Amino acid sequence: MDYFPIFLKLAKQPCLVVGAGSCAARKIELLARAGAEITVVAHDISAQVAAMQATHRLTIYRKYVERSDIEGYKLVISATNDTAVNTRVSQYATQAGIWVNVVDSPALCHFIFPAIVDRAPLTIAISSGGVSPVLARLLRAKIETVIAPSYGVLAGLAEKFRETVKKQISRPANRRIFWENVLQGRVAELVFAGQHDAAERELTDAIARLDTQMTHAASGEVYLIGAGPGAADLLTFRALRLMQQADVVVYDRLVSGEILDLARRDAEKIYVGKERSQHALPQDDINDLLVKLAKEGKRVARLKGGDPFIFGRGGEEIETLMAQHIAFQVVPGITAANGCASYAGIPLTHRDYAQSCVFVTGHLKDDSVHLNWTQLAAPNQTIVIYMGLIGLEKICDALIAHGSEPTLPIAVIEKGTTPAQRVIVGTLSTLPTKIRHERLEAPTLIIIGHVVSLHEKLRWFAQ
Template sequence: MRFLPIFLNLAGKRCLVIGGGPVAARKAATLLRAGGTVTVLAPELGAAVAELLAQGRLAHCRKIFEPSDLAGFHLVVAASDQPQVNALAAEAAEARGIPVNVVDRPELCSFVFPAIVDRSPLLVAVSSGGAAPVLARLLRDRLERMLPAGYGALAELAGRFRARVKASLPQPARRRRFWERVLAGPVAQLVLAGRVPEAELHLEHAIQAEKREQDTGGNGFVFLVGAGPGDPDLLTLGGLRAIQEADVVVYDRLVSPEIMDLVRKDADRIYAGKEASRHTLPQDRINALLVKLAREGKRVVRLKGGDPFIFGRGGEEIDTLLEEGIPFQVVPGITAAAGCAAYAGIPLTHRDYAQSVSFVTGHLKEGESADLDWEHLARPRQTLVIYMGLKGLARICAQLMAHGLAPETPAALIEQGTTHRQRLVVGTVRDLPERVAKAGIGAPTLVIVGEVVNLHRKLAWFRGTPPAGADPTSPEA
C-alpha cells in the first residue's frame, strides 16, 4: 500500500491551487466541496476558474509561483502546464511539511486525489495511487450505480442515533452487531424508500429490544470454523462470513497467516497453540474460554486448520458448549487431506490404484503404535493419509512394512500444503523418512502412502518452494 487512504478535514483551511487551466478548475472545485478556502495562483485564468472567481467562491493571485507563496497554506495542488513550476512547488511544499498533490506526477505527491462517490456524509473513495486514474474512475462509476442516493440519509440517521445507541449498549461488540443488523435490515429499507419517520420509529424499538436482550445476558454465540489447509482461497464463504463478524477469534497454530489477515482488524485474537506436546492453552481451558466469552455476549469464532471434525477435537468443544447451553454453529472446512493432495497432484482415489482412503493420526505417544490397526492400514490398493506424522514417520513406516506393506510402496510428505511455502518430498515407505530428514522439513505436514502417489509426476500443477538441495524442475520439487 503506497498511499494511506485518509479523509482530511479541510473546513475553513487555506488551500492553494497553482495553475489556471481546466485541471486546476476541477481540483479547486473538489477542494471547495470539502469546505476548503481556495486561492488559485496563476498569471492567467481559463474560463472554468474565471467562472468560480466570478461566483466569489475563490481568490486569485495573479503571478508566477515562488516558494514563498506557500506561507499560510495547509494544502497545495500543483496543476499548472509548466512541469518545472509543478516540481518546484512539490519541493517547496515538502520542505515545509505541507501536503502536496502534483497532477499526473504521483512520484512527486504526498497525497493523491481519489475518485469519489459522494453520498454525504457517506463518502467512498477509490484510488490507484496515480497508476491508473481511468481505472479508478471506472470503479467509481460502478459504485455510483450500486449505491442509492438514500445512503446519505441512512448515514445521517445513524449519526443522529449514535450517542443514544452508545449509551444504551456500552459493549462495543454488541453495539457493532446491532448497527450491522440495523443498517442491513428494515430500518435501512425504509430510509432508502424515503420513509425516514417510520425508520426512526423502527430504530427506537430496535434499541429497546437490544437493551432488554443485553440486560438478560443473551446474544453470545460460538462458531466452530474450519479454516482449510492454508490457502485463503480454500476458506468457505460461511467461514469467511463468520470470521469477519467475530468479536473474538480463538485460533490454532495450523491456521495460516493469510487466513488470519481476513479477520476483522478490531476483533480480539487469542492464540490457542495446539502444537504437538506443547499447547499454549490445554483443551479444557479452551473449552472453558469459549463458554466464558459467549456468556459475555460475544460472537466467538473457534478457528481450526483444516476441518474441525477431522483430528480437530471439535466434537469435544461443542460437547462442552451443549452442556453449558451455549448456542453454536459448525462451519466445516476443507480438510488437509483433500486440499494438500489436490495441490500436490495426488488423487486420493483412482479406479486403477485405490478404491478406498484411510485417515489416521500419526501423533502417537510412546508405546501407542500397537493401538493402530496396522494390518488394515498395510493393505494394498488403498490410500493411507497420515495427519501429524512427521515426528513419528520412521516408526510409522517401519510398522507398515512389518505388517506386510511392500517397502517400495510410493509415499509422499507435503509440508505447509496449499500455501506458497508448500514443499513435496516423494519416495517409498522404505526411504521416505531419510529423504524427509535430509530436506529439513518442519510441521505442519501430511503424509500420503499408496500407488496414487506416483500420479503426481503427471498431474502436479502447483509449485511451492523446492526442498533444500532439490532440482526445482523435478516433480518432487
Template sequence: MDFFPISLKLQQQTCLIIGGGKVAYRKAQLLIQAGACVTVIAPDIDAELNKLLQVNHGRYIATTFNEAIEQGLNLTTYRWVITATNDTHINQHVYHCCEALNILVNTVDETQHCRFMVPAIVDRSPLMISIATNGTSPVLARQLRTQLESTIPQSLGKLADFSGKWRKTVKEKITQPEQRRIFWENLYESSFKDNVLNDHLDLAEQHLRNALNEWQIPKGEVYLVGAGPGDPELLTLKALRLMQQADVIVYDRLVSDPILNLCRRDAQKVYVGKARSHHVVPQESINTLLVKYAQQGKRVCRLKGGDPFIFGRGGEEIQELCEAGIKFQVVPGITAASGCSAYAGIPLTHRDYAQSVRFLTGHLKEGSPELPWQELVYENQTLVLYMGLVGLEMICKKLIAHGQRPDMPVALISKGTTPEQKVVVGTLSGISQQVSLHEIQAPTLTIIGEVVKLREQLNWQQLGGSS
C-alpha cells in the same frame, strides 16, 4: 502500510493547486465537491477550470509558483497543496517548500514528492469509500472503483444518514460500546435496512424503536470456524462474516497471518497455538477460555486451521460449551487433505487408482503410534496422514512390514495452499530420507497411494492455472 488513510473535513478550507491543465481541473472538481475554497496558480489556465473557479468563488493567480512566492504568497494559509504540472523541477520545489512548513502536499504521478495520496472515490454521501494503491497503480484503483460502483446501491447513503440521526438516541439507551455494535449489526441484518433503502422510513423508524425498547444485554456465543489450510481465498463467506463480527478471536498456530488479518481489527486476539510436545495453552484451558469469554457476553470466534471436526478437537470444545449452556455455531472449513492435495495436483480418488480414501493422524490422543496397519494395506486406497512428519519413518516401515509395496508413491506437502508450499514426491521406502534433504517442516500432509503419480500431469499451478 505506507500511507495512513484519513477523511479530511475541507468545508470552507483554503486549498492550493499548482498547475492549470486538465489534471488540475479534475483535482479542483473533487476539492470543490468537498466544500473547499480553491486557489489555482499557473501561467495559463484551462477554460473549463477557469469557469469552475468563477462559478464556485475560487481564485486564479496568473503567474508561476516562484513569482507568486516572490510577490508574497503565504503558503501557511492553505490546508493542503496539490501540484499538477509537467515540470519535475517545479514539482520538487513546491514539495520542499511545503515540507518545510509542515503543509500536506500531493504531487500528481510523483509519489516521492507526496505527503498524502488522493484515492479513487465511491461517493454514497455520507458514506464514502476510498480506494488507494499509494500511487503504484492508479488505473487499478479506478477499475476497483468501477466494480464497487456497480455493486453498491446508490441509496446506501440513506442508510448511513438515517442511522446518524438515531445515533445519539441509541447511545443514550445502550451505553456500552460493544453492545451498541451488536445492536447496529443486528439491525442492519434485518428488514430495517431494506425499509430505509426503499424509502419506507416510517416502517424503518418503527422497527428501530421496537428494537430499542426490546433491547436486552446479549448473551455470549461461540463460533467454531474452520479457517482452511492457509489460502485466505478458501474461507467460506459465513466464516468471513463471523470473523468480522466476533469480539474475541481465539486462534491456533495453523491460522495464517493473511487470514488473521481478515478478522475484525479491534477484536481481542488470543493465541492458543499448539505444536507437537509444546502447547502454549492446554486443550482443557482452551475449553475453559471459550466458556469464560462467552459468559461475559462476548461473541467468540474459535478459529482453527483446516476443518474443526477433522483432527481439530472441535468436538471436545463444543462438548464443553454444551455442558455450560453456551450457544454456538460450527462453520466447516476446507480440511488440509482436500486443500493441500488439490493445490499439489493430486486427486485423492480416481477411478483407475483409488476408490476410497482414509484420513489418519500420526498424533493420537494417548500419544500411541499404533494404527490398524493391516486395514491400511490396500492397493486401491489413498492414505492421508495428518501430523505424521515426526513419526514418518516408523509409519513407512510398519506399512511395508504389513505388506505394502516399498515402491508405493508418497507425497509430502508442506505449508500447502500458501506461497511457501513445498511438495516432495518419493516412495514408501525412501520418503523419510527426503525430509531432511529438502528441509520439510510442519505443517506437512502426507499422501500415500497410486494417485500421487498423477501430480506430474495434473499440477495445475505449474501449468499456469494459479492466479
C-alpha cells in the same frame, strides 16, 4: 503499507491548487466536495477552471507560483504539466511543513489521492500506493456495482439515531451488536427497497425494543470456524462474516496472519496454538476460556485450521459449550486433506487407482504410531496422514511390514495452498531418506497411494 490511509476534515480549511487545466479542475472538484476553501495559482487559467470560480467560490491568482504563495495552507496540490514547476512546489511545501500532492509524481508527494466511491456520508477509498492508478480505478468500478447508493441513505439513518442509541445503550459492545443487527436486518432491507420512511419507523421500533434485545445479546455466542488449509481466499463467506463481527478471536497455530487480518481490527486476539509437546493452553483450559468469554456477553470466533471436526477437537469444545448452555454455530472449513491434495494435483480418489480414502493422524505417542496397519496396508486406497512428519519413517516401515509395496508412492505437502507450498514425492522406501535434509516446516500433510503418481501430470499450482 507504503501509505497510511486517513480521512481529513477539510471543511473551511485553506487549500492551494497550482495549475488550472483539466487535471487541476478534477482536484478542485474533489476539494470543493469536502468543503475546502480553495485558492488557485496559475499563469494560464482554463475556461473550465474560470467557470468554477463562481460555483466553488475559488480565489484565483493569474501568476507564476512563488515560494510565498505556498505559505498558510493545509494542503497543496500541484497539477501542472511543467516538471520544473511541480518540483519547486513540492520543495516549497516540504520546507514549509505542508503536505503536498504532485499529480502523477509519487516521489514528490506526501500524500496521494485514492479512487473514491462516494455514498455520502459513507466514503470508500481505494489506493494502489501510486503504483497503478488504473488498477485502483478498476477496483472502484467493481465496488461501485456492489455498494448501491442506498448505502448512503442507510449510513445517514444511522447517523440520525446514533446519539439516541448511545444514550440508551451504555456498553460499547452492546451498541455494536444493536447496530449490526440493524444494518444487516429489516431496516437495511427497507432502505434498499426505497422505503425510507418505513425503514425509519422500523428503526424507531427497534430502539423501543432495546431492553429485550440487550438481554438476549448479553448471553454471548461462540462461532467454531474452520479457517481452511492456509490460503485466505479459501474461507467461506459465512466464516468471513462471523469473523468480522466477533469481539474476540481465539486462534490456533495453523491460522495464518493473512486470515487473522480479516477479523475486526478492534477484536481481541488470543493465541491458543499447540505444537509437539508445547501447548499454549491445554485443551480443557481452551474449553473453559470459550465459556468464560461467552458468559461475559462476547461473540467469540474460535478459529481452527482446516475443518474443526477433522482432527480439530471441535467436538470436545462444543460438548463443553452445550453443557454450559452457551449458544454456538459451527462453520465447516476446507480440510487440509482436500485443500492440499487439490493444490498438489493429487486426486484423493480415482477409479483407476483408489476406491476409498482414509484420514488418520500420525501423532506419536510413547514414540510409536498406534494405527490399524493391516487395514491401512489394504490395496486400492489413499491414506491421508495428519501430523505425521515426525513419525514418517515409522509409518513407512510399518506399512511395508504389513504388506504394502516398498515402491508405493508417497508425497509430503508442506504449507499447502500457500505461495510457500512444496510437494516432495517418493516411495515408502525412499521418502524418509529423501526428506532428511529438506528442513520441512509445519504444517505438513502426507498422502500415500497410487494417486500420488498423478502429481507430475496434474500439478497446476506453482511450486
